[in-house]
Amino acid sequence: MNRIIATPSAVKELLAKYDLHAMKRFGQNFLINPDIAEKIAAAACDPDCPCIEIGPGLGSLTQFLCEKAPAVYTYEIDKKLVPLLEEELKEYENLQVVNVDFMELDLEQVPYKDEEVTFCSNLPYYITTAIISKLLESSLKIRRMVLMMQKEVAERIDAGTGDKEYGAVTVLLKKYYSMKRLTNLTPASFLPRPQIDSTVVVLTPKGIANDPGFNAFVYECFAQRRKTLANNLKNRCEAAVLAEALASLSLKEGVRPQELSVAQYEALYEVLK
Numbered sequence: 250m251n252r253i254i255a256t257p258s259a260v261k262e263l264l265a266k267y268d269l270h271a272m273k274r275f276g277q278n279f280l281i282n283p284d285i286a287e288k289i290a291a292a293a294c295d296p297d298c299p300c301i302e303i304g305p306g307l308g309s310l311t312q313f314l315c316e317k318a319p320a321v322y323t324y325e326i327d328k329k330l331v332p333l334l335e336e337e338l339k340e341y342e343n344l345q346v347v348n349v350d351f352m353e354l355d356l357e358q359v360p361y362k363d364e365e366v367t368f369c370s371n372l373p374y375y376i377t378t379a380i381i382s383k384l385l386e387s388s389l390k391i392r393r394m395v396l397m398m399q400k401e402v403a404e405r406i407d408a409g410t411g412d413k414e415y416g417a418v419t420v421l422l423k424k425y426y427s428m429k430r431l432t433n434l435t436p437a438s439f440l441p442r443p444q445i446d447s448t449v450v451v452l453t454p455k456g457i458a459n460d461p462g463f464n465a466f467v468y469e470c471f472a473q474r475r476k477t478l479a480n481n482l483k484n485r486c487e488a489a490v491l492a493e494a495l496a497s498l499s500l501k502e503g504v505r506p507q508e509l510s511v512a513q514y515e516a517l518y519e520v521l522k
Contacts, residue, residue, distance in 0.1 A: 253337055255283040255309030260440050263307055267333045271441050275327050276373030278439040279306050280397075285438060285449075286310045292431055292451055293369035293395035294318040299361045303351045303370035303380060308334050314369060315341035322360055326350045352379060356387045368394040374443070377402050378418055385421050386464055394426075394452040400433065403448035415507040417471040421464060423511045426452040466518050470506045478504050486521060494520040 253263065260281050264270060271277040280286055290313030294300050300318035305311040305325050311334065314321045320343045325331060334346045345360075356362070368391060372380055377398045384394065405414040406422050407430075422428065431449040436442040472481045479491055479502060486494075492502055498516055500509070509517070 253308050253312055255279075255281050255286050255307075257281050257440055260307060260309070263333070263337070267329075269329055269333070272327060275304075276375045277306060277327070278371075278374075278441060278443050280309045280371055280438060281440045282434065282438040283309065285432065285434060287313045288432065289369065289395055289397065289449055290314045290317050292449075293367050293393065295367065295392070298365050298367050298392055300367045300369055301359065303368070304373060305334060305346070306330065306371065308338050310369070310371060311344065312338060312341070315344050318367070319343060320361075321345070322347065324349050324351045324354060352376065352383065356383070356389055359389065362389060365390045365392040367392050368396070370395075371397040374399045374402075374445070381406070381422070382418060385418070385425065386459070386461065388459060391454055393454075395431065395449065396452065397434070397447055397449045400446040400448045403430065403450050407450075410510045411508055413507070416474070417468045420467050420471075420511055420514055422452065424455075424463075424515070425457050425459065426454055428452050462522070463515070463518050466521075467514055470509075470514070474506065476505075477502075478506050478509070481506065482521075491521070 260279050271279065286309050289310060294314055294317035296319065298318065299320040299322065300314050302311055302314055302321060302323040305323040311321065311323055315338065322345050324347050325334065328348045331346055331348045338344055366389060368384060405416065406419050407428055408414040408419050429451050431451050434447040469485065470478055470481050479488065482491055494517060495502060495504065497520060498513060
């Protein structure tokens with residue numbers, strides 16, 4: 250079976266063949282490290298579980314997903330890449346390429362929405378947090394997510410309580426998922442080279458049911474990071490009520506959103522609810 254070998258020369262030849270170039274507005278940095286591509290696919294795929302890929306690019310990761318998963322649905326925003334993917338990966342009968350902006354996709358229309366799926370992506374840096382938030386808030390039965398992202402973003406979503414990078418997405422990921430870092434990548438693993446390092450993380454659900462009310466509450470708490478928690482929640486309840494709730498949890502009135510642990514957010518949500 251013919252493969253797209255993700256080496257610098259092969260990627261350049263492929264781009265030239267289809268008269269293409271990396272689109273900055275889509276955050277395209279093509280993976281040129283086949284060993285890493287295969288490692289990511291091995292971590293993402295199970296033989297009994299369909300895989301959904303966001304942003305396949307030139308297909309250097311997609312080819313390995315197709316070899317390890319029973320079905321692969323891949324969503325690509327750049328319509329110019331669709332003919333390339335369909336032609337170069339045509340031997341994979343388990344692949345379906347869809348030209349759509351993932352952020353505009355109704356996840357209720359995703360194939361296998363009533364079955365377990367895995368997610369895999371070399372996430373565009375400019376929209377990483379938005380995509381993660383979308384997946385967090387979905388009702389899909391996600392078995393696992395293996396995501397490549399800017400190293401700084403990985404550190405942010407794995408930040409500890411009190412860290413300056415600790416935010417709403419951090420809280421929600423820690424509530425619903427366990428996280429481990431699979432590998433780090435230097436700019437040399439991409440074409441064109443980005444200005445930053447990347448990290449691949451594996452997110453595994455803890456089996457906790459998604460709670461939209463709690464999710465909205467956490468985002469409200471972090472509405473303005475430099476403000477106190479009380480200031481961010483002033484439209485939710487009266488100051489006296491919030492002060493009493495904070496006191497019941499041994500939290501000071503001037504506490505800031507990044508100072509609460511996941512357990513404290515859960516407790517505060519229940520008190521105020």
